[in-house]
Amino acid sequence: MMNGQDDLLLISLIKQGDNRALDCLFRKYYYSLCRFATYLNNRKDLAEEVVADVFFKIWEKRESLTVEKNVRSYLFTATRHTCINYMKQEKYVMEELNDDMIEETPGPDDELMYHELETRITDLINYLPQKRKAIFQLNRFEGFTYNEIAEILSLSAKTVENQMGKAIKQLKLLQKTYQI
Structure with missing residues (x-):
């Protein structure tokens, strides 16, 4: 290796x-x-x-x-x-593209796969400590910057950055553990 x-x-x-x-x-x-x-x-x-x-x-x-x-x-x-x-x-x-040209809708298999992946991701995120989970969700799902999150949660931007790093490492470890 x-x-x-x-x-x-x-x-x-x-x-x-x-x-x-x-x-x-x-x-x-x-x-x-x-x-x-x-x-x-x-x-x-x-x-x-x-x-x-x-x-x-x-x-x-x-x-x-x-x-x-x-x-x-x-x-x-x-x-x-x-x-x-x-x-x-x-x-x-x-x-x-014109909206009329877009007629493709997700099929049942696509929706099932999406919901399964969404459930797995949610399960992994739920393993995070509460504050780390909140920081991760605000950044990744809500699109807030580290500075904005720091202001919202009354933390320093450096703390937010550190917690995001820890969240990502923890999620990677959980992903490997659960083969997701």
């Missing part, structure tokens, strides 16, 4: 134009990044496209690529940003 130093070596080789290093990094992280992207946008087909795009951009910008510490974090952050960009672009396209 490769560690963070091995990942940094792969990045160094990629910067030198070694496409085998890119392939190795791709194979190591592809499935976990696809799961993450699917979690973010609920579409496996789009998730695979997002992850492929992340690695394409890494190759395309390899000479100016700067990853100094944690390659895994860099890849997950890049995937999150790419998902957001895809969703913004998709939302813009959908808004441009």
Whole structure:
């Protein structure tokens, strides 16, 4: 199993134009990044496209690529940003379409899968301590910034940031534990 130093070596080789290093990094992280992207946008087909795009951009910008510490974090952050960009672009396209042209409605299977995933996520979030849960929900579901949450809950922004980090770590651990 490769560690963070091995990942940094792969990045160094990629910067030198070694496409085998890119392939190795791709194979190591592809499935976990696809799961993450699917979690973010609920579409496996789009998730695979997002992850492929992340690695394409890494190759395309390899000479100016700067990853100094944690390659895994860099890849997950890049995937999150790419998902957001895809969703913004998709939302813009959908808004441009005439409402009469959009007739597709979710089927019973889609609704069942959505509700099952929603229930699993809710169950995981319910394991969080009360204040951490509130901070997480305000940020992720209500869209408040850390500063806004700090003001709402009479906390410091740093406390909110720390609690969000702990919430994410705890949810990841719970997810691995329960295979969700």
